[in-house]
């Protein structure tokens with residue numbers, strides 16, 4: 001934490017898919033935080049995070065919702081935030097320096113490392129992480145071993161493809177320009193795979209949690225205009241970044257211009273852009 005580069009001895013080699021976009025996530029943190037403010041509150045409320053809670057944040061990325069959880073639990077509590085990307089964690093640790101939250105611990109590793117400390121956590125959070133796990137059912141079943149009886153878990157997942165324009169538009173544009181192969185249906189894999197409420201709730205039911213439920217939330221991403229939206233995507237989206245890097249210069253320009261143009265459908269009355277995305281929170285209780 002004191003290393004000026006943000007590196008920690010437990011960092012792993014930078015061979016993960018998220019490190020190339022980690023700095024972008026850090027740069028756009030204010031935009032992302034504004035978009036997820038209501039969702040984050042709901043995540044913490046649903047998982048019953050309060051003063052003194054011991055919370056696990058799986059796939060914490062650059063630090064949210066772990067920071068919000070740490071502010072809520074206070075010095076009598078603890079937050080263990082785990083992510084497998086050294087780059088994302090480095091940004092999280094840099095952001096942590098601006099906040100005085102010594103009871104917040106960032107650890108490099110796979111999400112199921114949470115279980116290694118035994119049943120110590122009274123709550124678990126995971127924001128937009130489960131879709132990226134190689135084997136979500138296994139991770140969530142393992143997670144139970146890291147939770148106390150009655151602990152609450154709340155996972156945020158994206159809605160269906162139609163409900164999440166900020167992810168759908170770049171995919172469609174990349175396909176139009178031959179930069180992305182046609183994708184499998186939503187439910188097969190990818191960011192929309194738990195968008196259907198039944199698929200979301202099966203995640204926790206199949207892992208042995210009870211009192212499982214699903215709620216729907218708005219995640220409004222706001223930009224000054226379409227060019228800023230395209231810049232955002234180039235910084236934070238592996239898909240857009242890879243597509244733009246692979247493309248010949250002219251195709252790249254056409255792809256980005258097309259992306260900006262389709263985003264104009266989401267122009268708002270104040271001449272800015274607002275992409276209204278839907279996320280779901282699937283929640284449950286450890287028996």
Ligand SMILES: C[S@@+](CC[C@H](N)C(=O)[O-])C[C@H]1O[C@@H](n2cnc3c(N)ncnc32)[C@H](O)[C@@H]1O
Nearest residue numbers: 018059060061083084085088110111127128132
């Ligand atoms: C979309 S980002 C979300 C980050 C953060 N939770 C947020 O909402 O801002 C997905 C994160 O999942 C992490 N991740 C993917 N598979 C993982 C695994 N098996 N264990 C831990 N983290 C994982 C990635 O490194 C990345 O930081």
